[in-house]
Amino acid sequence: MTDSVEAQGHSYAAARLRLLNEEAQSGPPRRAALAALTDRWLAELATEAAAEAGAERWSLVAVGGYGRGELSPRSDLDLLLLHDSGRSAGAVAALADRVWYPVWDLGLALDHSVRTPDEALKTAAEDLKVQLGLLDARHIAGDSALTSNLRSTVLADWRNQAPKRLPALHELCTERAERQGELSYLLEPDLKEARGGLRDATALRAVAASWLADAPREGLEEARTRLLDTRDALHLATGRATDRLALQEQDQVAAAMGLLDADALLRQVYEAGRRIAYAGDVTWREVGRVLRAREARPKRRLLGLGRGAAAQPAPERVPLAEGVVEQEGEAVLALAAKPERDPVLPLRAAAAAAQAGLPLSPHAVRRLAAAARPLPVPWPAEAREQLVTLLGAGEATVPVWEALEAEGLVTRLVPDWERVRCRPQRNAVHRFTVDRHLVETAVRACDLTRRVGRPDLLLTAALLHDIGKGWPGDHSEAGEVIARDLAARFGFNAADVETLALLVRHHLLLIDTATRRDLDDPETVRTVAEAVRDTSTLELLAALTEADALATGPAAWSTWRASLLADLVERVAGALDTGSLPDAGDREPSAEEERLAIEAARTAGPVLALHAQAEPAAEGEEQPEAVGVELLLAVPDRPGLVAQAAGVLALHRLTVRAADLRSVDPVGEGPIALLSWRVSAEYGAMPEAARLRADLARAFEGSLDIEARLAEREAAYPRRRGITPPPPRVTVAPGHTSQTATVLEVRAHDAPGLLHRIGLALSATAVTVRSARISTLGANAVDAFYVVGKDGNPLPAARAAEVAAQVEAALR
Structure with a gap:
């Protein structure tokens, strides 16, 4: 050189x-x-x-x-x-x-x-x-x-090859979207490759260059510029040629762009991604329409119908609803429609399109946004019915709702929507932003409407249950206030308004109780029964709980969680029907549990039963089914039992997904602990039952050094680098949670041997674990332990706080 x-x-x-x-x-x-x-x-x-x-x-x-x-x-x-x-x-x-x-x-x-x-x-x-x-x-x-x-x-x-090249380009875009996901819903989006990213924006430029179709221009260039600006800031922050907006860089990128925080950054990125993705949907539909029209021309000539415009018949218009027709695969406004005189028309058009499984024409949406009069408050009955009809269309609701959002119609109908629109959820369990999660919950609730007496209330509650996440504080409490206002705005009567407010306020009550509370404790059933008031509200809340979990993601719902929820709902429904609550200990052990407990009492040792259990993959997931095992263990109760049993499971590389612990006295010779665990292998096959029984027996008799074995394994497999999880937290549940025990709630990052460490920490405080509810949600363990003192009674407040602090310190 x-x-x-x-x-x-x-x-x-x-x-x-x-x-x-x-x-x-x-x-x-x-x-x-x-x-x-x-x-x-x-x-x-x-x-x-x-x-x-x-x-x-x-x-x-x-x-x-x-x-x-x-x-x-x-x-x-x-x-x-x-x-x-x-x-x-x-x-x-x-x-x-x-x-x-x-x-x-x-x-x-x-x-x-x-x-x-x-x-x-x-x-x-x-x-x-x-x-x-x-x-x-x-x-x-x-x-x-x-x-x-x-x-x-x-x-x-x-341009000459557009009829062949554009379908190939569309296929490339579709395959890439399937691999990379949607930019608008990812916690760590790829600004270039994800659906709605820079590659899709470039594809739209290529379509325009073909002269075959063009993308909706409004806001598109601003969206592309926003993604490019974000990538610039990302390159400068990392010093690398990366397009993935990783969590650890988001705050720095936000600061470089003059934004308040990472959430503000993600919201802008999501808005840009939605604009590009929506423009892509509209453009590719137009490309398909044009190509189909071109293919039809030679066929018409062969039939002798001529070449000129006079030989082209007007597109067929099929009525869908008042002022709405189907034309060329889209829902459009009828020629006689008068949006300036018909304030219900936007909702009627959206409902008709969704029910017919058709996209809502962007031209129709723009006209509605520009000309439609605001709805009176409260809404007329037809408007409320059309909203419910739209929400009840299932999967077809999503593209229609996105079309309304693209032109700002949703925030006109639901003013509080603006605060949750494109709002990120910093929780790996959630697949979607807050607003898309609300729509997805309504989609899931659609499949459950046959199980409730008021489908309209279920669908509306699904749309509103997380509306409070746009405000500081407890989103359920904020959401209750907003839901009450919006329900009145929608025109529901006073009783329905109160029901919707209750559903939003308590939308987490059933799943939290089912997975974190002892269902045999009568106070658990009493608390839920008092909150839900009646069986009709209970059935609505149960359906909303299931829809919410299904819309959240695979980690939030499973057959095990469904069974826990069903058990709780059955108990609460029984209490509401009879007006009475069971006494503590009313629930009899099953025949198998009783058999195991009797054998454990007679042999003074552990008795184990294993049952294979297959949990199906979440709907839409293609991964193979994960096979687990339900493990029933009966053993004479003793201090440190939970720690010892959990340690043995960890040694066998078994992950505890859920567990229940309670005590019975089948032959009057002392308490027998019954542990019901749902476990799965970290990898490989399940261990042999005989080896598991042998190690449990050794652990209980003290000849198996669990701590040393776990330490050896951890040393042999050093931790991988990754994002540092937040520290564990141990709290004392409110006193009314149980009248017979103190409830300690443990939230921590799930890891091999975690339950063993919790058990050791509890043993060190000299409390007795009367029962436990162990639940794993994604990468997080959310466990509840019902503990009593040496006198068999709940701990005094000061002592409970001391125990919680000691356990938290031990876990840190």
Whole structure:
């Protein structure tokens, strides 16, 4: 490399660094300035190199993102060296080396190729991605006619081949979306590859270049710019060429963009992703419509129907509802529709489209947004009925709701929606943002409407149950206030308003109680019965609980959780029907539990029963079924029992997914602990029952050093690096939770041996575990332990707080 080339490289690198550190310039101006700076350096470099190499008829062409002039701080330089002289092939190769090596020497990523125009066109015809890159070809240096001719030919070929190429492009976009997920709902979205990301925005530009269809323009460029700005800030924050907005970088990126926090950043990213994804849906539908029309023309000519416009019949319009018709696969407004005189028309059109399984025409939505009068408050009965009809359409509700959201109609109908729109949920269990989760819960509730007497209340509660997440504090308490206001706005009567407010306030009551409370404690049933008031509300709350969990994600619902919920609902329904509550200990052990307890009492040792249990994968998931085991253990009660049993399970690489512990005295010779565990293997097959029984017996007699064995295993398998989980937390449940015991709630990151460590910590405090409810939700353990003192009574408040602090300290 000559001194001149080195000097040029150093000068470019210094100017580039100044530009990237210049706080006053960011966004599109900085990207354009960086592209222009890079153009000047490469043009000077290539011109001097061509003169030295003796190359003839060449041009240096920027393609892809660089061709669009959109250089992010760590973007690749996509370059094509175009030449049209076979006699100077050696000179062209020398020219390429003199351009590529200085780029590499500066540590810049380079995607490069050297081709003749014919070679470039042939490659583009064979490779769709190459053709897409050439659509943005831009001349940098050399013979501009070469670049211009190539660009013109590529564009002409793209337009001529659009009927074949656009379906292939759509398939690429669909496959990528399936792999990468939707940008608008990911906690760590890929700004480029996810659905609604920068690649989809580029695909929409390619569709427009085909002259076959065009995307809805409003807000689209702003959305693309927002994602590019975010990627710029991400590159500067990490110093890497990354498109994934990881959790640990979000606060820094938000600060660089002048945003309040990471949630504000994600909300803007989600809004941009939705705008691009919605534009893509509309555009690809239009592409399909145009292509179908083109295919129909030759068939019409073969039938002798002529070529002219007069031979084209008007599209068929099928009535769907008052003012709404179906036309060419979309729900559109009827010619006689008067949105300015019909305030219910937006809801009627949306409900009709969803019920028919049709997309709502974007032109219709824009007209409704521009002309429809606001609904009176309270709403007329038809408006409320149409909202319920829309929510009850199942999966078809989602695209129609998104169409309404894209034009701001949802926030007009439900003003409080704005605070949850695109709001991230920083919980790995949740698949969706708050607003999409609410719609998804309504979709899931649709399948449960046959189980309740008031489907309208179920669907409305599903839509509103997390509406309080837009406000500080307990979202259930805030949501109760909002739900009461919105229900009155929707036109529900006073009694229904109170029911909806109750459902929102207590939408977590059943699942929290079923998984964290002792159902044999009469206070558990009493608390729930007093909260839900009557059986009709109970059935609504049970259905809402199931829909909410299904909409949350696979970790939030399972056959085990369903059985716990059903057990609780049955007990509460019985209490509400009879007006009485069972006394403590009324529930008799099952025949198998009684048999095991009697055998344990007679042998004074552990008795074990294993039952294979297959839990089906969540709906829509393709992973194989995870097979687990229900383990029933009966053993004479003793201090440290939970720790010992849990330790043995951990040694056998069994993960405790849920558990229940209680005490019985089957033969009047002392208490027998009954432990019911749902376990699954961390990997590999389940251990043999005989080995498990043997190790349990050794643990109970004290000949198995569980702590040492667990320590050996942990040392052999060091922890992987990852995000540091939040510290464990141990709290004392309110005194009214149980009248017979103190309830300690433990929340911690799930890990092998966690339950064993909790058991040891409890044993060290000299309390007795009367029963326990162990539950694993995703990566989090949420456990409740019913403990009593040496006198068999609940702990005094001060003592309970002391025990909680000791257990928390031990877990830290």
